[in-house]
Amino acid sequence: MEHVVLTVQSQNQLQQALQQLDSSWLNLPSGRVLAQVYSRNLESGWLLSVSAELRAKLPNITVVGCSAMGIVSAGSDWNNATVVSLLRFDKSSFVATLLQSSPDDEYLDGRNMAAELAIKQRDLQGVLLLSNPTKLATTRLLRGMSDELVNLPIFGGLAGDFSQKLSTSVMLDQALSDAGSVIVAFYGEALRIKTFNYLGWTPFGEGMTVTSTQGDVVKTIDNIAAYDLYNYFIGIEKTGFFSSAMEFPLMANHGGKLVARVPIAVGEAHELVFLAQLEPGDTVQFGYGDVNSILSDLSFARHDLISFGPEAILVFSCCCRQSFLQDDPRAEIQPFEDVAAVAGFFTYGEIDTANVPRDVLNATIVSVGFSEEPAPAAEEDDWLITERAEMKMSRNLNRLQRLMCFISRMTEKLNAKNQELTRLAQLDSLTGVLNRRAFEEQLAQEFQHCRMISAPLSLLKIDLDGFKQLNEDFGHAIGDQLLCNLVDIVNRCVRHTDGFARYESDCFMLLLPQLHYGEALVIAERIRAGVAQSLTIKGIPELPKVTCSIGVAKFHDEQDTLDALLSRVDFAISRAKSAGRNCVKGE
Known part of the structure; x- marks a missing residue:
């Protein structure tokens, strides 16, 4: 395998560069030489003219490509430039297809196309996908392909448009499409393909919930118009929205993987248009580029590539990284160039379906290693990264790195404080057990869970007998101490997984999930006896004996309701009070 990369701005430059190819590139059979053309040049006919020039020089070449937000190349001239990747396979082959999908048919089209590719040859090793995101539901197409090619990497990117007119196109040979996808399937027993991706964007701020969507449009978050949240928290105006918002994507957890979602436009009702989906119920946070995370991830990516031993590397990087890096667009690929x-x-x-199945990514950089040679032998310390990959940074990036470090530390402190405030908001300030609101949330969750799996559940209601009179006779300070002592007694009788709460005044609730009714009665009696024997306060001999009454109710069956359970436990404790108190009664 050989990989030649050309960076050109004109047809003359391309012609001159092609003259430098040696004779081994000529007269190769179809399916052996693949040209990838990625360009910022939106001039009409430019992509097709590049394709024609390549096909004139190498008659059996296959040319694919698309419009791009920017190019990834070792060349230094990036303005209006075009990168041409020439891959020559010596032991492998490929098949390229231009797929035109009708609206709403993308998933089935993707699945059918993937199945067709898989049966052509048994040694399918991977698939390159270039797609138009503005007129095609690429997420649905990718999910169809990914569901069919479960254990094979699908990699690539969505065509871009740096003019932000959302006019993108993909190309196969002399065919150009603004609503299709180019699919290249790679075959060969000797061929090795491996993908790597990293993010480097870090979530910050409070979690929010996506509440309303339609396709790739997010209407509301926390029941507030999605754009209004961006405008409030980030201060982004409608004019030039995309260029500002791309550096602050929304972050969501999809299948245990942190993914970013970049909005590209604002609708009339202040909804936001995305090129990759978010679903109602997704928890999201704003994200920012963290130079330190990027550096760390870059070191791992370079180490993994070296361990893989590639003969060629393809890189698909999000336009928001280009905006973030500004005058350092090559900073992230410099460590790969050697x-x-x-x-x-x-x-x-x-x-990158090998790492994130079924999902289009944003804000990531995906690198793909190709090789027709055997994998290099692993070193004993191959797992150890001895030094951070060097990233040549401008003064702006160095300044940003320090700012990101400050923001990261402040975010950690704020998150820790918020977690502590959340914890405290769930506790009764006097006794330290759950308050009524937190208990009712836990009770509802456990009740629903037990109903779904037909598991036992028991509920206890505990009242101190004559507590109101004790408060009047001895004062609230003594009453408070009695409540705290009661909590200590109960805590010694229950499991840490049980839910114990101060429900109101001297009334407590105890939730015993996964515990049968008979076992709950035993625990209730243990608590009653413990209170009767030891609920006293030293130094106050005149304090009368303090006892409690306990009602016990159980979850019945799948037809049972939470309200019915609460009614039964109320009835049970009423029975205990009527029976003379200091006793346990069931429903």
Whole structure:
């Protein structure tokens, strides 16, 4: 395998660069030489003219490509530039297809196309996907392909448009499409393909919940118009929204993987348009680029690539990283350039199903290693990264790195304080057990869970007998001490997984999930006896004997309701009071 990367701005430059190719590139059969053309040049006919020039020089070449937000190349001239990646396979082959999908048919089209690719040859090793995001539901297409090719990597990116007119196109040979996808399937027993991705964007601020969506449009978050939240928290105006918002994506956890979602436009009702989906119920936070995380991830990515031993590297990086890096667009690929020749583009979205199945990514950088040679032998300390990959940074990035460190530390402190405030808001300030609101939430969750799995559940209601009179005779300070002592007695009788709360005044609730009714009665009697024997206060000999009454109710069956359970435990404790107090009664 050989990988030649050309960076050109004109047809003359391309012609001159192609003259430098040696004779081994000529007269190869179809399916052996793949050209990828990624360009910022939106001039009409430019992509097709590049394709025609390549096909004139190499008649059996296959040319794929797309419009791009920017190019990834070792070249230094990036303005209006085009990168051409020439991959020559010596032991492997590929098949390229331009897929045109009708609206709402993307999932089925993707699945059918993937199945067709898989049966062509048994040695399918991976699939490159270039897609138009503005007129095609790429997420549905990708999910169809990913569901069919479960154990094979699908990688690539969504065509971009740096002019932000949302006019994108993909190309196969002399065919150009603004509503299709180019799919390249790679075959060969000797071929090795591996993908790597990293994010480097860090969530900050409070979690919010997506409350209303329609396709790729998010209407509301926390029942507030999605744009209004961006405007309030980040201060982003409608004019030039995308260029500002791309550096502050929303972060969500999908399948245990942190993913970013970048909004591209604002609708009339202040909804936000995305190129990758969020679902109602998703918990999201704002994200920011963290230079320190990027550096750390870069070290791991370079180490993994070296361990893989690539002969060629493709890179698909999000346009928000390009905006974030500003005058350092090559900073992230410099550590890869001494590993193998690198080419790619800045995208509207990245694809890497080996690491994140079924999801289009944002804000990530995906690198893909190709090789037709055996994997290099692993060193004994291959797992150890001895030094951080060097990233040449401008003064602006160095300043930003220090700012991100400050924000990260402040965010950690704020999160810790918020967690502590949340914990305290769930506790009764006197006794330290759950308050009524927190208990009712836990009770509802446990009740629903037990009903779903037909598991036992018991509920106890505990009242101190004559507590009101004790308060009047001895004062509230003594009454408070009695309540705290009661809590200590109960805590010694229950499991840490049980829910114990001060429900109101001297009334407590005890939730015993996964515990049968008979066992609950035993625990209730143990608590009653413990209170009768030891609920006293030293130094106050005139304090009368303090006792409690306990009612016990159980979850009946799948037809039972939470209100019915609460009514039964109320009835049970009424029976205990009527029976003379200092006793346990069931429903």
